[in-house]
Amino acid sequence: MDIRVSAAAKDRDTRSHVEEIENLVTPGDIITSDSGFMRGHGTYNSEDDRLLASVAGVVERVNKLICVKPLKTRYNGEIGDVVIGRIIEVQQRRWKVETHAKLDSSLLLSSVNLPGGELRRRSEEDEKMMREYLKEGDLISAEVQSVFADGSLSLHTRSLKYGKLGQGTLVQVSPSLIKRRKTHFHHLPCGATIILGNNGYVWICPTETEEMDQTGGYELNLKPVQRSDREVVARLRNCVQLLAAQKMQLYDTSVLYTYEASLNFKIKDILKPEIGLEILEQTQHRLEIEGT
Amino acid sequence: MAEVDLSDAEKIFIKHGVQDNCREDGRGCEDYRHIELETGLLSNTTGSARVRLANTDILAGVKAELGTPSPDKPNKGRLEFFVDCSANATPVFEGRGGEELAAEIGNILTRTYDCPSCFDLEALCIIPEEQCWILYVDVLLLECGGNLFDVASIAVKAALYNTKIPKVTVSRDEGLVELEISDDPYDVQRVEVQSAPCIVTVCKIGHSHVVDASLKEEACCLARLTMGVTERRTVTGVRKEGSGSLDPASLEDMMQTGKRVGELLNKSLMDSLLEEERQGSKKKPVGFLK
Amino acid sequence: MPTDSRRINGPEDSFDPSVLLVDKKTREKILRDGKRKDGRKPEQVRPIFLKAGIISQARGSAYIEQNETKVMCAVYGPREVTKKEEFSMKGQLTCEFKFATFSCRVRRQYQQDNEERDYSCQLQDALEPAVRMDKFPKAQVNVYVTVLQNDGSPLAASLTCASVALANAGIEMYDLVVGCSARITPSEVFIDPTESEDYKAENDNEAGNGSVTLGLMPSLNQVSAITSKGEVEFELLNKGTKQCVDVCQKLYPVLQQAVAKAVEDRLSSDHVT
Numbered sequence: 109m110d111i112r113v114s115a116a117a118k119d120r121d122t123r124s125h126v127e128e129i130e131n132l133v134t135p136g137d138i139i140t141s142d143s144g145f146m147r148g149h150g151t152y153n154s155e156d157d158r159l160l161a162s163v164a165g166v167v168e169r170v171n172k173l174i175c176v177k178p179l180k181t182r183y184n185g186e187i188g189d190v191v192i193g194r195i196i197e198v199q200q201r202r203w204k205v206e207t208h209a210k211l212d213s214s215l216l217l218s219s220v221n222l223p224g225g226e227l228r229r230r231s232e233e234d235e236k237m238m239r240e241y242l243k244e245g246d247l248i249s250a251e252v253q254s255v256f257a258d259g260s261l262s263l264h265t266r267s268l269k270y271g272k273l274g275q276g277t278l279v280q281v282s283p284s285l286i287k288r289r290k291t292h293f294h295h296l297p298c299g300a301t302i303i304l305g306n307n308g309y310v311w312i313c314p315t316e317t318e319e320m321d322q323t324g325g326y327e328l329n330l331k332p333v334q335r336s337d338r339e340v341v342a343r344l345r346n347c348v349q350l351l352a353a354q355k356m357q358l359y360d361t362s363v364l365y366t367y368e369a370s371l372n373f374k375i376k377d378i379l380k381p382e383i384g385l386e387i388l389e390q391t392q393h394r395l396e397i398e399g400t
Numbered sequence: 401m402a403e404v405d406l407s408d409a410e411k412i413f414i415k416h417g418v419q420d421n422c423r424e425d426g427r428g429c430e431d432y433r434h435i436e437l438e439t440g441l442l443s444n445t446t447g448s449a450r451v452r453l454a455n456t457d458i459l460a461g462v463k464a465e466l467g468t469p470s471p472d473k474p475n476k477g478r479l480e481f482f483v484d485c486s487a488n489a490t491p492v493f494e495g496r497g498g499e500e501l502a503a504e505i506g507n508i509l510t511r512t513y514d515c516p517s518c519f520d521l522e523a524l525c526i527i528p529e530e531q532c533w534i535l536y537v538d539v540l541l542l543e544c545g546g547n548l549f550d551v552a553s554i555a556v557k558a559a560l561y562n563t564k565i566p567k568v569t570v571s572r573d574e575g576l577v578e579l580e581i582s583d584d585p586y587d588v589q590r591v592e593v594q595s596a597p598c599i600v601t602v603c604k605i606g607h608s609h610v611v612d613a614s615l616k617e618e619a620c621c622l623a624r625l626t627m628g629v630t631e632r633r634t635v636t637g638v639r640k641e642g643s644g645s646l647d648p649a650s651l652e653d654m655m656q657t658g659k660r661v662g663e664l665l666n667k668s669l670m671d672s673l674l675e676e677e678r679q680g681s682k683k684k685p686v687g688f689l690k
Numbered sequence: 691m692p693t694d695s696r697r698i699n700g701p702e703d704s705f706d707p708s709v710l711l712v713d714k715k716t717r718e719k720i721l722r723d724g725k726r727k728d729g730r731k732p733e734q735v736r737p738i739f740l741k742a743g744i745i746s747q748a749r750g751s752a753y754i755e756q757n758e759t760k761v762m763c764a765v766y767g768p769r770e771v772t773k774k775e776e777f778s779m780k781g782q783l784t785c786e787f788k789f790a791t792f793s794c795r796v797r798r799q800y801q802q803d804n805e806e807r808d809y810s811c812q813l814q815d816a817l818e819p820a821v822r823m824d825k826f827p828k829a830q831v832n833v834y835v836t837v838l839q840n841d842g843s844p845l846a847a848s849l850t851c852a853s854v855a856l857a858n859a860g861i862e863m864y865d866l867v868v869g870c871s872a873r874i875t876p877s878e879v880f881i882d883p884t885e886s887e888d889y890k891a892e893n894d895n896e897a898g899n900g901s902v903t904l905g906l907m908p909s910l911n912q913v914s915a916i917t918s919k920g921e922v923e924f925e926l927l928n929k930g931t932k933q934c935v936d937v938c939q940k941l942y943p944v945l946q947q948a949v950a951k952a953v954e955d956r957l958s959s960d961h962v963t
Contacts, residue, residue, distance in 0.1 A: 114438035245405040275413035332416040342426035375426025515921040517897035638918040645819035645912035
């Protein structure tokens, strides 16, 4: 039992190096009066042709295009992104999926692999079986296939690495904390798999054996998970949450280093603020030394 | 309550974890997450406290007002609970959305404090049958991250501990009663909370049970037992909630757990309240800057 | 507190004169000598009269009498849910608990007060485990309980009554629910307390006084409801719940009989017509 007085835990702004970010703007700030630039996301043109920011964030420039990247945002999908989503509704020939985007995403019946990886046209039979494949509450990993005109996303799971997710735990973080990488699926050496969805949903589960891995998630392994695997998952979960709470970028190395730094502590102790900070300091130090 | 929808596999993962005594964040079945608390942060109240546990954030304020005692309890003051679920916590609470939950929390608080031996209402009486203090305890939910009942009761107990009612002197002059209320901030009457209960919610998940359930765990739980536990290990206001049932043996186990955890909870709450008081004015107020 | 604009309520500042009469004798007696006013043994329940099918227009109904405690219950449905919510494969159960205005020593209001709303929730939590909600998806069943006369243990009586009414309505159930109350004093447990024996926060100043109400599904041996008032020692609470479980088991045949009797009556009357 650990009840503490708020004030006692207050000395946490001591993280030494808070670098001054240069091009930080707030809504209404003038970015440039030069009319030669193009208006990107997070900006607008005023009447006298100046370019103003419409969100709080960092100004980014690609040639003539200026946009402001907000620090906190809902997920803006891009084609090819790996996302984790939760089924919220079964509709005609499609599932509605919650992906932390502005609008619900959809997964068309024609964009999933059928059980057993069969390739054929979707029949009426399949339509009736939709709730058997995926029902409300189920979690899936998927890829963004296209973006509809209204900005909602269309997903697909037509690869054996995507599909329904089994036993494991989901952590929700801000999408801007997920670093874009070549791969977002990581089988970590500690015995767990982590999927860092671009939409800020992070899935952590025990690494499955080879043969179980390739079913597209239709046959789930519901046997109890080994205690040791479970501890690894719990530790990873706490580490991911720790990184997210301190607004540090999430990618395989940062997660792994945090995990390794946390090994000196009990899993539940990682949740305590002072221990969390200590772990993060170590991690940050190591990341800086190795320059990754 | 802020609903979380879970897939069957996630539920199974959580259930087996509880059985293994290794929950999704590595806690054991009887572990609490750490709690932060601060008292005396609302200047317009007689006593206040804010308690934060993981994402659950609850603010409690006590206002003391003068009133007449109810006729069936002429020598007692009154203690009344009001709970407000702010739509700040979740859009579900908008309008009348939070009312049901608010009533539920209010009822449980009333029930657990409804025994003369754990909260002395007689001390709130000024003149029997005529004047007494009425303590309005308002509980405001700022954020919901599970385990609301326990946190609400901690906030209430802390706020009551923080309550400083101005001293009243009664003088009788030719049959007229005169009340004089002291305006000296140090000439105050404290409320005795030593024996006040804390609520412990024990959630039955699979074949085992846990305390301080997270939102996800609450979604897996069909039956839970809320019980007020005092420092003396007595039990006030037990209640089973949810649509599940319990077999008599596990009911006993759950009550045992609740009693054990409740005793610890009361003890460490009192410790940290005393600690805060000891820091006194040296302590920098935190308030909502966090 | 919303006021009822359509009814003329009594003067607001009136109160019942009986609160001024001190009813300490029986209380002291039960506490001191362990003797009960009506001569029962501590673990003895009042005689029960239970009948199903008394409200002709309801889908199911029941009436219970335990000496001066009298409760009736009606069940309607399953019928379409009026308030549409999300898709769910389960049905809904709603419970409304009401003291008739004249049922208690102090007059009750027409509108549900907090205590009644609390009882309604408890009834629902207690009945839900017993009812097969998956058998009427998208539909609702309404249970209305009215206490006609309250002489202690109203919730326990309502539980028993409501489960018999549900069974009488032909709603699919896993089991019946039997209710039982106990009064806990610092030293002893009394089953099925009357109004004068029951725990009252304003009179019982000593620690260790309280009461517990339990709902049991007897053939599954599952506790579907438990609720307690007052501050009691853990051991006594535990003893109290155990005794309640035993009493519930003993009362089970009475419920079975009442439900079966109603079916028999129906069959024989069908035969005649």
